[in-house]
Amino acid sequence: MIRVEKLHCGYGRRAVLSDIDLEVGRGEMVGLLGPNGSGKTTLLLALSGVLAPESGRVLLDGDDVHAMPAKERARRIAAVPQHIEPSHDLTVREFVLMGRYPHLSFLARYGENDHAAAETAMRETGTMHLAERSAGGLSGGELQRTAIARAFAQCPQEDAVLLLDEAASGLDVAHKLHIHDLLRARHRAGATVVSAIHDLNLAALYCSRLVFLKEGHIVLDGPTAEVFTETHLTEIYGAKLTVFPHPVTGAPQCCLVPNND
Template sequence: MIRASGLRSGYGGRAVLHGVDLRLAAGEFAALLGPNGSGKTTLLLTLAGVLTPLDGRVELDGRDLARISARERARLASCVPQSVQVPQGFTVRELVRMGRYAHAGFFGGCGPEDEAAVDAALSEARCQELAPREACGLSGGERQRVLLARALCQGRRLLLLDEPTSALDLARRVEAFDLLAAQHRAGGTVLAAAHDLNLAALYCPRLIFLKGGRVALDGPTAEVFTEANLKDIYETDIRVAPHPVTGAPQAHMVPGAGPGRP
């Protein structure tokens, strides 16, 4: 589905990623994890075509991403950024409808199929009641749900999400991951950057850890989500125990055990 080879990417000529190799097959659901500054956002922006690599290559469906037009990229992959400036003067429904840009006809109009896609996305992201409101007046959590709805409206084949639950309360976080899991079960491919280790381990069959701009760990959740690995990645004492309902590994922080502590 999407592949990065020897990827160096960053900002203003300064590399944040250093030789990243990564392949996400169609139908996978993976979480991108790692400490602050490890390169998660940079990798997602590069995979989405927002950032141009300093070196290396990104392929989408076997084609060089650099040779795919922005409009076609938008049809193939939907991206939810960590933060976005919501334009003034638009309702939530109009903002979500913007996700149909890549599918619009020659004259750019929206037909019944597009409006049905908007309705479905609003419903799945639990945003129906927000539809008539001014988008610029939303709270952080509401805005995050609306941006997810816009991505679903754009396309569900490949979802690239940067901290999609960062502004959500606990119940909404679970709802959001339930929604992503449903997209995965329906055949979609999902790559989500996250700081919530436990939600990622509960929902994602595959975990990819970045550290220092490189892939430090990559594999099935049950194999890589261990105390030794997490202590090495985050440089703090972390204990792992099974979830009481699902049995998935869950991380437990140890107070006073940050970097530099005995």
């Protein structure tokens, strides 16, 4: 599905990612983890086609993502950035409907199918009641759900690719769980999800595979149950952590161990 080959990427003279090789299979739900500045956002920008590599390739079903026309790429990949600042002039309905733009032909207007896709996405994300509200006046949780609704409207097909950068950052516990429940439901319907997640325990609860980045390199990649260990987490984050099974799901979870010296 997604194949990254010898990717080197950065911003001007500042290199961020070096020699990245990665494969994500169709229908996987993968969590990107790592310390601040490790390159998670840069990798997502490269996967989405927004940031061109200095060398190497990003392939989607064998097609070079950066060689695709922008509209074709946007019909196959939907991205939810970490920071969203919609205009106060847009209603939530209009904001979500913007996800349908890649499906329009030249000079065409939104049609019945586009409006139906937007409404389906709003119902799925629990944002239908916000439809006529100003998108710029939403709370953090409302805005994140609205951004996910736009992504769902943009790529409603079951084999879509969803890329998310800290989709639940700064949200309360209920909204974090709700957003990841939405992503898991879409994943179970067949979507491929790659999500940068700051919260280690949240990632371990929802993702079956974890990819850890550090200083621009992939340092660990594998099934959650195998890589989410005390040894690995302590080495990657430079802090002592202990790992234990979740009392309900059995998924590995961690907590910090304070230094009592």
